[in-house]
Amino acid sequence: MISWNRYIYRIFIIISFVGVIVLVLFGISQTLSYLNTGADRSSMLHLALNKEQIYLPKIVWKDTTNPGRPMEKQTLFDIEQDYLNAWYIRNAAYQTNKNEGIEDYYTKSARKNIDSTLQFNKEQGIAIHSTTTNHTIDLDFYSADGQLAVLTDSNVKEYQRVYRNETMILETEIKSDYQVLLMLEDGFWRVRHIVKEESKKQDTIIESNGFAKTIDDIIYVENKEYQIKGINYYPQKTPWDMFGDSFDIKAIRKDFDILLDGGLNTIRIFVPYEMFGKANVEVEKIEKLKQVLDNAENKELMVIVTLFDFYGDYSVLDWTLTHRHAEQIVSAFKEHKAILAWDIKNEPNLDFDTRGKENVLAWLKEMKHQIKQYDPNHLITIGWSDIESASLLQDEMDIISFHYYLDQNSFTDSYSELKTNIQKPLVLQEFGLSSNRGLWSPFGASQKKQADYHQQFQEIIKQENLHYMSWTLYDFEEVPSAVVGKLPWRKHKQKHFGFIDREGNKKPAFKFIGN
Amino acid sequence: MKLNKRKRYIILLLFPIVIAISIAFTNSTTQKRNITATLLTKSTTFEAGQNIQLDFKLSDSVETELFLHSSYGTTVITPNLSDNTQFDIPDFMANKKGRITYTLVYKSKGIASGEIKIIATTEQKVFLESYIGPPSIIAGGRDYTMQTVLANDSYDNPIADSTKVIMKHQFLDRIEERELYSKDMITWTNIFSYKQSGRMLLFSKVHATVSKEFSVEVYPSLPENFEITSKREHIYADGNQITEFITSIIRDENGNIVSDGTMVDFSIKDKSGLLLHTQGKTIEGKAVAKMLHPSHHEIWQIKGYVHGMAESNTLLLEYEAVLDDFNVQFTNHNREIKVGPLISFMEQLIPDGAIVKMNIIKNGVKIDTKIESSSQGLVRFILQEGFYDTGEYTIEISALGVEKKYNDIRLK
Numbered sequence: 036m037i038s039w040n041r042y043i044y045r046i047f048i049i050i051s052f053v054g055v056i057v058l059v060l061f062g063i064s065q066t067l068s069y070l071n072t073g074a075d076r077s078s079m080l081h082l083a084l085n086k087e088q089i090y091l092p093k094i095v096w097k098d099t100t101n102p103g104r105p106m107e108k109q110t111l112f113d114i115e116q117d118y119l120n121a122w123y124i125r126n127a128a129y130q131t132n133k134n135e136g137i138e139d140y141y142t143k144s145a146r147k148n149i150d151s152t153l154q155f156n157k158e159q160g161i162a163i164h165s166t167t168t169n170h171t172i173d174l175d176f177y178s179a180d181g182q183l184a185v186l187t188d189s190n191v192k193e194y195q196r197v198y199r200n201e202t203m204i205l206e207t208e209i210k211s212d213y214q215v216l217l218m219l220e221d222g223f224w225r226v227r228h229i230v231k232e233e234s235k236k237q238d239t240i241i242e243s244n245g246f247a248k249t250i251d252d253i254i255y256v257e258n259k260e261y262q263i264k265g266i267n268y269y270p271q272k273t274p275w276d277m278f279g280d281s282f283d284i285k286a287i288r289k290d291f292d293i294l295l296d297g298g299l300n301t302i303r304i305f306v307p308y309e310m311f312g313k314a315n316v317e318v319e320k321i322e323k324l325k326q327v328l329d330n331a332e333n334k335e336l337m338v339i340v341t342l343f344d345f346y347g348d349y350s351v352l353d354w355t356l357t358h359r360h361a362e363q364i365v366s367a368f369k370e371h372k373a374i375l376a377w378d379i380k381n382e383p384n385l386d387f388d389t390r391g392k393e394n395v396l397a398w399l400k401e402m403k404h405q406i407k408q409y410d411p412n413h414l415i416t417i418g419w420s421d422i423e424s425a426s427l428l429q430d431e432m433d434i435i436s437f438h439y440y441l442d443q444n445s446f447t448d449s450y451s452e453l454k455t456n457i458q459k460p461l462v463l464q465e466f467g468l469s470s471n472r473g474l475w476s477p478f479g480a481s482q483k484k485q486a487d488y489h490q491q492f493q494e495i496i497k498q499e500n501l502h503y504m505s506w507t508l509y510d511f512e513e514v515p516s517a518v519v520g521k522l523p524w525r526k527h528k529q530k531h532f533g534f535i536d537r538e539g540n541k542k543p544a545f546k547f548i549g550n
Numbered sequence: 551m552k553l554n555k556r557k558r559y560i561i562l563l564l565f566p567i568v569i570a571i572s573i574a575f576t577n578s579t580t581q582k583r584n585i586t587a588t589l590l591t592k593s594t595t596f597e598a599g600q601n602i603q604l605d606f607k608l609s610d611s612v613e614t615e616l617f618l619h620s621s622y623g624t625t626v627i628t629p630n631l632s633d634n635t636q637f638d639i640p641d642f643m644a645n646k647k648g649r650i651t652y653t654l655v656y657k658s659k660g661i662a663s664g665e666i667k668i669i670a671t672t673e674q675k676v677f678l679e680s681y682i683g684p685p686s687i688i689a690g691g692r693d694y695t696m697q698t699v700l701a702n703d704s705y706d707n708p709i710a711d712s713t714k715v716i717m718k719h720q721f722l723d724r725i726e727e728r729e730l731y732s733k734d735m736i737t738w739t740n741i742f743s744y745k746q747s748g749r750m751l752l753f754s755k756v757h758a759t760v761s762k763e764f765s766v767e768v769y770p771s772l773p774e775n776f777e778i779t780s781k782r783e784h785i786y787a788d789g790n791q792i793t794e795f796i797t798s799i800i801r802d803e804n805g806n807i808v809s810d811g812t813m814v815d816f817s818i819k820d821k822s823g824l825l826l827h828t829q830g831k832t833i834e835g836k837a838v839a840k841m842l843h844p845s846h847h848e849i850w851q852i853k854g855y856v857h858g859m860a861e862s863n864t865l866l867l868e869y870e871a872v873l874d875d876f877n878v879q880f881t882n883h884n885r886e887i888k889v890g891p892l893i894s895f896m897e898q899l900i901p902d903g904a905i906v907k908m909n910i911i912k913n914g915v916k917i918d919t920k921i922e923s924s925s926q927g928l929v930r931f932i933l934q935e936g937f938y939d940t941g942e943y944t945i946e947i948s949a950l951g952v953e954k955k956y957n958d959i960r961l962k
Contacts, residue, residue: 229621
């Protein structure tokens with residue numbers, strides 16, 4: 036017994052000794068790590084700023100001749116960066132009612148004015164989501180010592196959404212001119228004065244070359260009536276990643292022949308936002324897209340290009356980045372004869388719940404203006420996921436596109452109702468049936484049923500003289516989770532919508548791919 | 551019971567009718583009425599700091615809000631409590647110059663909108679911010695400094711364009727005044743340098759407000775070519791005394807003495823074409839540089855440079871050798887060699903430190919060179935046994951430009 040007690044004492048002493056040591060070491064390390072916290076010295080140099088471009092409204096320097104001093108390229112770049120940052124920081128401040136970063140881009144006396152407005156808005160529960168989309172700058176003055184600049188920023192387009200206690204009060208778009216005095220302080224060009232002036236200039240309307248247009252509910256391409264007989268297209272090997280590393284133009288060309296044999300004249304393809312490089316679109320992606328379009332033109336296929344695939348931010352402060360994305364793609368192809376229309380976004384109405392309907396609609400509306408500005412020649416549409424959403428923003432669109440995956444028999448009713456409300460070309464932009472009978476869905480449609488479905492739809496199409504694009508040419512091996520989620524039965528379904536199976540054999544439905 | 555039942559039917563019939571009517575009625579009341587509004591306030595231009603009240607007339611009495619967009623930001627205000635169409639523009643907007651866009655909002659829709667204009671106060675009191683740059687310029691009339699003045703009203707708004715601004719500057723015996731008019735938020739002028747160097751004082755004035763004094767340094771322009779002279783204690787190449795090279799007063803093209811500290815580089819080319827350098831910085835336009843006398847007969851060509859800007863004439867200096875010959879004594883089986891006494895130009899002992907060089911050659915191959923400096927006119931070389939075997943050597947001794955050669959010196 037005694038020896039047992041002794042062991043217990045010994046164990047107790049050893050454990051408590053180890054415990055004390057652990058505590059002491061922990062204490063020391065915590066003290067040391069606390070002493071090491073604090074501002075990083077390199078932050079004094081403001082090097083981390085300007086690292087990532089987060090605000091890219093369209094900015095044009097109209098004129099830099101001024102009576103003071105010739106402007107240097109580098110200074111011009113610095114002024115532009117800091118001036119835009121001043122806008123961004125200000126927009127962000129009004130959204131959150133916190134004055135973070137304001138002191139970097141506004142001098143002490145200018146800061147007061149923003150602070151007092153922020154204070155007032157905070158008390159009133161007002162939040163303003165805003166962005167500027169256009170700046171046209173004239174340099175009025177640049178001082179001999181390079182420390183002071185005056186510029187006039189005309190035609191500044193400001194989109195604003197005003198909330199009071201989280202309910203939206205107003206949505207506006209204001210065009211103003213500003214005169215701004217900037218001073219170089221601590222390496223920042225800071226706003227000293229900003230004065231809003233009367234907006235004098237009118238928007239220049241960019242004329243279309245008339246390549247594609249619509250009159251009432253008819254589409255014209257080069258003045259000839261155009262009936263869309265189409266399909267949503269992904270290469271079999273690279274679904275949802277058409278322009279990735281395994282881009283294969285030869286396979287795409289072969290597919291084009293299959294589509295032409297099937298009697299189709301149009302394809303719909305997808306440009307993913309992030310994969311194309313977001314605000315700085317990669318040249319090689321544009322090059323790949325060009326190859327696809329050039330080949331389509333050779334084969335006399337027309338293309339509806341769906342932009343912003345997998346994009347989902349829509350927040351006002353993110354607008355300018357998406358505008359630059361659209362600008363780079365759209366202006367590169369504004370003269371391209373293979374493009375029928377730009378589809379701004381695929382099924383944006385599915386984001387209404389998570390991102391806010393007003394956010395999404397405002398983004399789409401502005402994006403339409405942006406695209407038209409860089410490419411007035413092609414048509415614009417939005418691929419709504421259901422027939423009910425099709426009437427949204429209908430005044431802004433050239434053609435109205437909707438998807439239909441519901442019961443075939445009720446299609447005619449819904450369609451004729453839509454038709455009475457909208458006097459524009461209507462496109463059934465996606466429809467199809469998955470022949471996914473198998474382990475994951477024992478009651479799914481068979482290939483025969485799929486063929487019947489398409490046969491019946493082709494009859495409706497003939498009857499209604501519909502523009503149509505079916506989903507999709509191929510059955511796929513893999514479907515990324517970003518498309519339908521991770522659930523295996525949903526993935527399985529998405530793999531079997533094709534007219535051609537995984538082995539490359541035409542399914543019975545292929546007979547009814549076109550008419 | 552029967553009656554009751556009938557009553558029930560009636561009630562059951564009446565109920566939906568009542569509901570239908572009430573729904574129809576509420577529908578008509580909640581329908582968005584077309585409200586129109588007009589601005590009653592006549593004037594649309596205000597001075598900063600004024601109380602601005604916008605008064606609207608509505609076609610129907612409803613609750614509205616006023617959206618305001620100004621130079622520095624956006625806000626929404628509610629009407630004054632007393633009346634639901636009168637809006638006081640808050641100070642932070644009413645005090646700032648520029649346009650304010652307003653929209654009268656009723657149920658998320660703008661029902662009236664427009665602009666009001668706020669101008670800087672016309673009060674006499676202004677605040678001046680002056681910026682002068684660059685702070686130093688070069689005399690001669692080609693270089694200039696810029697005086698920029700931001701005149702702000704008491705609410706920190708840039709004053710109206712075309713406000714008169716007086717700018718003055720003083721330089722030596724001149725005082726010049728310029729009358730300028732503000733434009734693009736600022737007023738500015740370029741002040742070119744005069745021919746003289748010195749300090750320029752600047753100042754500006756708007757209405758009754760005067761700025762503080764600013765100064766700009768006017769530095770002399772680039773130096774012009776100059777002359778050099780030399781100063782030495784004697785003409786002998788004793789390797790001991792110092793020669794000074796002195797520039798004339800270096801001036802710019804307008805006769806201003808160049809800034810103190812201007813570096814003058816003297817480059818000396820000797821008989822054999824080697825280059826020596828020495829430098830001096832100017833004080834009051836004069837630079838002095840020093841060089842040790844050579845230790846043998848020498849002719850120096852000296853030229854001064856302010857690099858990239860100016861140069862001097864070439865100066866020629868000859869140094870005469872101080873001795874023709876010296877004694878060499880071999881003792882202790884030729885292992886101890888005594889050179890000297892070295893006698894200078896007046897037959898005085900040469901000052902300590904004169905260099906004597908001895909080459910030791912065996913079988914036509916130079917095996918060693920010994921260098922010693924003189925002490926009391928003498929130099930002693932010792933060739934130790936351990937280092938130099940017995941045999942025949944050739945010894946060459948040179949000092950102060952004189953060379954002597956001894957063949958067949960036998961060491962034991």
